[in-house]
Amino acid sequence: MNKFDRAILRALERDARQSFADLAEEVGMSKTPCWNRVQGLEASGAILGYRAMVEPEAVGLTLDAFVQVSVSFADHAAFEAAACEHPSVIACYTTAGDADYLLHVMARDVAHLDGLLRGQLRRMPGVERFNTTIGMKRIKRAGAVMAAVE
Numbered sequence: 538m539n540k541f542d543r544a545i546l547r548a549l550e551r552d553a554r555q556s557f558a559d560l561a562e563e564v565g566m567s568k569t570p571c572w573n574r575v576q577g578l579e580a581s582g583a584i585l586g587y588r589a590m591v592e593p594e595a596v597g598l599t600l601d602a603f604v605q606v607s608v609s610f611a612d613h614a615a616f617e618a619a620a621c622e623h624p625s626v627i628a629c630y631t632t633a634g635d636a637d638y639l640l641h642v643m644a645r646d647v648a649h650l651d652g653l654l655r656g657q658l659r660r661m662p663g664v665e666r667f668n669t670t671i672g673m674k675r676i677k678r679a680g681a682v683m684a685a686v687e
Contacts, residue, residue, distance in 0.1 A: 538583070541566060545574055546583065547683040553587045590679075598643040601672035602650050604658065605636035612663020613637070619661045625653050636668065647671075 544564040548555070555563075561571035578584045593599070608616045620629040620640060628641040642658070644650035654669060 541571075541574060542578060542583070543683065543686065545571065545578065547681070549575075549584065550681045550683050593643055597645050600644045600646055600650055601675060602642045602644060603670045603672065604640040604642055604654070604667050605632070605669075606638040606640060606658075606661075606667045607635075607665045608637045608663040609665055615662035616664070623657070623661070625657075 541564055545560065548560055548563050557568050557572050557575070560575075561568045564571060566574070575584070593601075606616075616638070617629070620626050620638070625642050625644065626640050627643050630639045631637065632639050640658070642650070642653060644653055650669075650671070654667070658664065658667065
């Protein structure tokens with residue numbers, strides 16, 4: 538990955554809807570080579586896709602919860618598959634420490650979260666126990682990956 542690739546990724550993270558002409562101008566290339574580089578970044582997996590950022594509160598999701606989950610040894614693969622399929626699980630990470638996984642879950646309110654935890658998440662494969670922390674106020678939303686590269 539060279540300086541043009543990194544510049545393209547930074548620019549697309551900032552605004553993926555810009556035209557190839559604008560993108561090429563911003564990174565100091567002509568349009569066709571820039572387009573070819575974007576295709577190469579897509580093919581290599583450096584660009585995973587393009588999507589709109591949705592404001593959770595605008596669609597009624599006002600609660601962020603972070604759930605530490607301990608899973609029985611034999612059920613990790615099944616748990617991971619279930620976490621990937623669950624629509625309320627925004628992100629899932631393996632962890633080092635007391636728990637095996639950290640889930641980011643979004644819910645409408647505390648009652649909705651309680652229903653998710655008791656009725657769905659505790660029934661996921663291998664769940665032995667979980668501990669939930671409720672986020673009170675989001676300070677920073679998903680940052681730019683390329684800013685961390687610098």
